[in-house]
Amino acid sequence: MSLTDEQLFEMYKTMVTIRSFEEKIVDLNAQGFIPGLVHPYIGQEAVAVGVCANLRKEDYITSTHRGHGHVIAKGAELKYMMAELFGKKTGYCKGKGGSMHISDINIGILGAMGVVGSGIPIGVGAALSSKMRKTGQVTVCFFGDGASNTGAFHEGLNFAAVHRVPAVFICENNLYGISVPQRQHQAIQDISVRATGYAMPGITADGNDVVAVYETSREAIQRARSGEGPTLIEYKTYRWRGHHTGDPNQGRRYRPLEEIQKWMKKCPIKRLEEKLTEKKLLNQAKIKKIHEEIEKEIEEAVSFAKESPFPDPQDIFEDVYVRKGVER
Amino acid sequence: MRDITYAQAINEALTYNMEKDPGVFLMGEDIGKYGGIFQVTAGLIDRFGPERVIDTPISEAGFVGAAVGAAMTGMRPVVEIMFLDLTTCAMDMIINQMAKIHYMFGGQVNVPMVLRCPMGTARNAATQHSQSFHAIFVHIPGLLVAAPSTPYDAKGLMNTAILDENPVVFVEHKKLYASKGPVPEEYYTVPFGKAEIKRPGRDITIVATHAMVHRSLTVAEEFAKDGIEIEIVDPRTLRPLDKETILDSVKRTGRLIVADEGQVTCGVASDISAMVAEEAIEYLQAPILRIGSLDTPVPFSTPLEKIFAPDEENVREAINKMKPYL
Numbered sequence: 041m042s043l044t045d046e047q048l049f050e051m052y053k054t055m056v057t058i059r060s061f062e063e064k065i066v067d068l069n070a071q072g073f074i075p076g077l078v079h080p081y082i083g084q085e086a087v088a089v090g091v092c093a094n095l096r097k098e099d100y101i102t103s104t105h106r107g108h109g110h111v112i113a114k115g116a117e118l119k120y121m122m123a124e125l126f127g128k129k130t131g132y133c134k135g136k137g138g139s140m141h142i143s144d145i146n147i148g149i150l151g152a153m154g155v156v157g158s159g160i161p162i163g164v165g166a167a168l169s170s171k172m173r174k175t176g177q178v179t180v181c182f183f184g185d186g187a188s189n190t191g192a193f194h195e196g197l198n199f200a201a202v203h204r205v206p207a208v209f210i211c212e213n214n215l216y217g218i219s220v221p222q223r224q225h226q227a228i229q230d231i232s233v234r235a236t237g238y239a240m241p242g243i244t245a246d247g248n249d250v251v252a253v254y255e256t257s258r259e260a261i262q263r264a265r266s267g268e269g270p271t272l273i274e275y276k277t278y279r280w281r282g283h284h285t286g287d288p289n290q291g292r293r294y295r296p297l298e299e300i301q302k303w304m305k306k307c308p309i310k311r312l313e314e315k316l317t318e319k320k321l322l323n324q325a326k327i328k329k330i331h332e333e334i335e336k337e338i339e340e341a342v343s344f345a346k347e348s349p350f351p352d353p354q355d356i357f358e359d360v361y362v363r364k365g366v367e368r
Numbered sequence: 369m370r371d372i373t374y375a376q377a378i379n380e381a382l383t384y385n386m387e388k389d390p391g392v393f394l395m396g397e398d399i400g401k402y403g404g405i406f407q408v409t410a411g412l413i414d415r416f417g418p419e420r421v422i423d424t425p426i427s428e429a430g431f432v433g434a435a436v437g438a439a440m441t442g443m444r445p446v447v448e449i450m451f452l453d454l455t456t457c458a459m460d461m462i463i464n465q466m467a468k469i470h471y472m473f474g475g476q477v478n479v480p481m482v483l484r485c486p487m488g489t490a491r492n493a494a495t496q497h498s499q500s501f502h503a504i505f506v507h508i509p510g511l512l513v514a515a516p517s518t519p520y521d522a523k524g525l526m527n528t529a530i531l532d533e534n535p536v537v538f539v540e541h542k543k544l545y546a547s548k549g550p551v552p553e554e555y556y557t558v559p560f561g562k563a564e565i566k567r568p569g570r571d572i573t574i575v576a577t578h579a580m581v582h583r584s585l586t587v588a589e590e591f592a593k594d595g596i597e598i599e600i601v602d603p604r605t606l607r608p609l610d611k612e613t614i615l616d617s618v619k620r621t622g623r624l625i626v627a628d629e630g631q632v633t634c635g636v637a638s639d640i641s642a643m644v645a646e647e648a649i650e651y652l653q654a655p656i657l658r659i660g661s662l663d664t665p666v667p668f669s670t671p672l673e674k675i676f677a678p679d680e681e682n683v684r685e686a687i688n689k690m691k692p693y694l
Contacts, residue, residue: 132473
């Protein structure tokens with residue numbers, strides 16, 4: 041079944057939302073409204089959007105330090121995300137998590153884990169749980185090329201394969217583990233070959249083509265849902281900016297300008313835009329309108345965040361422990 | 369009431385909870401047919417099947433992480449770590465994930481799971497299978513730490529641990545697994561944060577954990593013959609800690625010894641001592657004494673292992689040191 045025009049259109053809008061949101065928070069971070077550092081997802085939008093377009097509301101994802109794209113694609117609300125980034129009480133995590141830990145349990149976002157690789161075993165456990173509870177839910181674990189070298193990755197995939205849990209492992213290979221190029225951090229080119237060691241299918245695909253992402257992940261998600269076990273998919277992609285907003289020269293110290301420019305030409309949003317324009321589903325006026333609507337939504341999220349209160353000092357003690365339940 | 373072992377008591381609590389709640393399941397290394405390295409899960413795989421008594425790969429970070437994910441999504445895993453020492457292979461999952469998820473996600477999700485960890489020096493297992501560094505877990509906000517010393521407490525605390533919505537590190541002592549004591553057949557719970565006075569006495573308070581409770585009880589009987597009455601307070605959970613019972617006892621006796629098998633440096637005994645010094649120093653008639661393992665790695669050789677971990681002799685020495693203040 042190929043994608044409907046409406047689905048393609050929605051995917052386009054979500055990719056533009058992620059791009060615009062990330063551009064906005066980079067500014068807000070520089071202006072001091074958003075404290076700490078943020079890890080922009082700009083350039084990788086097709087992966088989150090193509091994968092999550094196959095998921096149901098009750099399906100689970102685990103995300104990473106570079107997680108805003110994943111959670112937007114899974115359906116998180118921008119205003120609660122923005123408030124969290126500002127450290128406000130109205131944020132998804134009441135200001136306790138910040139950029140690296142956005143979660144929305146009600147729509148299956150089991151959280152972004154800031155430690156590289158850690159979301160993988162946790163996602164495997166969620167998949168084990170849905171298998172035991174017979175709910176038909178699928179868990180998608182997002183992570184990067186750097187994570188594919190951690191013990192958590194190998195232990196997680198091994199466990200998942202042995203128990204045939206309904207999980208799909210999505211490796212976004214953006215070619216650098218922070219500043220270290222892939223050839224310096226692993227001796228393989230295609231991370232999908234690591235699937236062989238766990239007797240699961242391994243696929244490498246173009247991570248900047250949202251349709252290819254949708255189709256490859258669709259098959260893996262269907263396999264998982266029908267009880268046939270996990271799949272590892274590697275999407276080759278690229279982050280346009282630095283590792284985080286504190287990265288000197290936004291990653292140009294360790295990445296040649298020509299390389300960055302080459303990948304910017306493969307912009308996943310432009311590629312879908314061209315496809316939709318050819319199909320007469322988009323034109324300049326429509327594109328402008330979509331951008332305006334998204335900008336408006338983001339501005340509303342910013343206003344919500346700005347107007348929201350910071351947590352009260354006594355809130356620091358809240359949620360260390362669950363207080364309900366057993367008397368202590 | 370019949371007597372059963374500490375290991376059987378935990379097994380009974382696991383059995384009861386698995387029968388009552390289909391969400392409770394077990395994971396760990398060799399917990400199935402083998403029955404667990406210390407036979408705590410013996411027979412459970414026959415009763416509940418391999419789907420609920422899962423023999424995991426030797427892969428602590430993998431299966432502790434999987435337990436965290438399962439706990440976040442409606443299950444109540446009870447995980448056996450073969451030796452407390454091996455929690456080091458899963459420290460990210462325990463400290464950064466299991467302990468933090470409820471807080472860092474603003475209370476959106478609970479992580480109701482139990483991590484069973486056998487500690488203590490026993491049977492020449494040498495330095496990587498004998499450690500008692502449970503204080504590390506007491507140090508981490510978000511974790512609860514149980515420390516049963518008797519079969520009765522082991523069953524009651526395990527029942528509480530499984531019901532609790534928070535992650536619990538359940539620290540079991542290897543040398544106690546075979547110890548027997550009275551345990552009701554019926555269900556009961558021992559609350560967290562409620563110490564028990566295992567022996568009342570007016571002269572010296574010993575706050576003791578795990579096997580140190582029994583070692584202290586033995587020595588207390590010896591000193592009772594000389595008219596020295598020692599009170600033994602067993603906190604039963606190290607987090608939450610029942611400060612009230614400890615302080616109340618110290619205020620009555622005016623003298624405190626703290627005995628925990630972990631090392632004294634930054635350990636459980638040190639923390640309890642500091643707490644008493646801060647909150648009740650005006651009641652003290654003698655310096656506080658701490659008993660713990662020596663500040664060395666755990667040695668293999670029998671005579672070295674014997675002097676490494678504290679025993680009755682260390683308790684006797686401490687009491688004798690305190691005698692001039694009586």
